[in-house]
Amino acid sequence: MPPLAFMQAESDGDVLIVTLDRAEKRNALSAAFIEELAALFDWVRRSDGVHAVVVKANGNVFCAGLDLIEHHLEDRSASAFMHICRRWHAAFDAIQHCGKPVVGALNGAVVGGGLELASAFHIRVADPTTYFALPEGQRGIFTGGGATVRVARLVGEARMIDMMLTGRIYAGDEAVAVGLCQYLTPGSSVERALEIARKAAQNPPLSNFAITSGIAHIGNMPANDAFYAEAFIAGITNTQPASKDRLAAFMNKTAAKVLHD
Numbered sequence: 001m002p003p004l005a006f007m008q009a010e011s012d013g014d015v016l017i018v019t020l021d022r023a024e025k026r027n028a029l030s031a032a033f034i035e036e037l038a039a040l041f042d043w044v045r046r047s048d049g050v051h052a053v054v055v056k057a058n059g060n061v062f063c064a065g066l067d068l069i070e071h072h073l074e075d076r077s078a079s080a081f082m083h084i085c086r087r088w089h090a091a092f093d094a095i096q097h098c099g100k101p102v103v104g105a106l107n108g109a110v111v112g113g114g115l116e117l118a119s120a121f122h123i124r125v126a127d128p129t130t131y132f133a134l135p136e137g138q139r140g141i142f143t144g145g146g147a148t149v150r151v152a153r154l155v156g157e158a159r160m161i162d163m164m165l166t167g168r169i170y171a172g173d174e175a176v177a178v179g180l181c182q183y184l185t186p187g188s189s190v191e192r193a194l195e196i197a198r199k200a201a202q203n204p205p206l207s208n209f210a211i212t213s214g215i216a217h218i219g220n221m222p223a224n225d226a227f228y229a230e231a232f233i234a235g236i237t238n239t240q241p242a243s244k245d246r247l248a249a250f251m252n253k254t255a256a257k258v259l260h261d
C-alpha cells in the first residue's frame, strides 16, 4: 500500500476501510490529497485480497470539496488548474474503475468536489446528517472533478444546473429520491456501508469488475456498440468457473432463491 498522509486504510477481512483523515480542514481536497487517492486506488485495483472498499470520513463533514484556500493562495494559471482537474479525473477514475465495489459511508456535508468524489463510488449510503450541494456558483468557480458527467448522470442535467446556480441542498429522503444516494440509514452510515460491502464482496471478482465498470462504459456508447460490448462482457463473465459453480448450485437446489421477505 502506498504511504498515506491524508487517509487511513485498514482491512476488515476482504473489505478495505478507507478513512478520509483531514477533519481539521473538513477533508478538503488539496492537490496532494488527490495524488494520494489516485495512488491508493491504483493499488486497490492491483490488490487481489481486496474484494470491496468502504470510504468513510473522520469528523463531522465527509468532504468539503476543493481546498479553496490552497487554490486561492497558489493563484493558479488557467493551464495549471486544468492540469489539476485532469489529476482529479484520474483519481476519481481510479476509484470508479478499480474493479472492486466502492461504498461511501457519508456524513455531514458532501459538497462541491466532495460530491464529485462521492459520485465516483458505486454505492452511496447517507445518514441523517448527510447533505449534498454544489456551491461552485456561489464561490465563483465551476466543477472540475467530473461532476458534469457523474453528478449529471445521477440527478439529471436540469437538477444539477439548479444545484449549481442556486446552491440548493438535498438531504434525507429527497436525496435518495433524486438519486444522490441509494441508501439513507437512521443509524450509522458506516455500519450500513460495511454490510453492503461485505455482501457485494461475496460476488465473484470478475462479476464485480463487470458491474462496477461495464455499465458506466456501456453508457457512453451508441446502442449498437453497447449491445455488442454487453454481449462481450456477458460472454466472459457468464462462462467463468465461479458462475458455473453457482449455476450448478441453483440446478441442485442448494442455492438461495430470490424471494421477497
Ligand code: 1HE
Pocket: 024, 025, 026, 028, 060, 061, 063, 064, 065, 066, 067, 068, 069, 070, 085, 088, 109, 111, 112, 113, 114, 135, 136, 139, 141, 142, 143, 144, 145
Ligand atoms: C476548508 C474548506 C475548503 C473547510 N477548503 N479549507 N467547497 C465549499 O464551498 C465548502 C466550504 N466549506 C464550508 O462551507 C464549511 O467549512 C463546511 C460547511 C463544510 C463545514 O463547516 P464547519 O463550521 O464545520 O467548519 P469551518 O469552521 O467552516 O472550517 C473548519 C476548517 O476547515 C477551517 O480552517 P481553519 O484553519 O480556519 O480552522 C476552514 O477554512 C477549513 N475548510 N472547508 C479549504 N473547502 C475541482 S473543482 C471542485 C470545486 C469545489 O469543490 S467548490 C466547493 C468548495
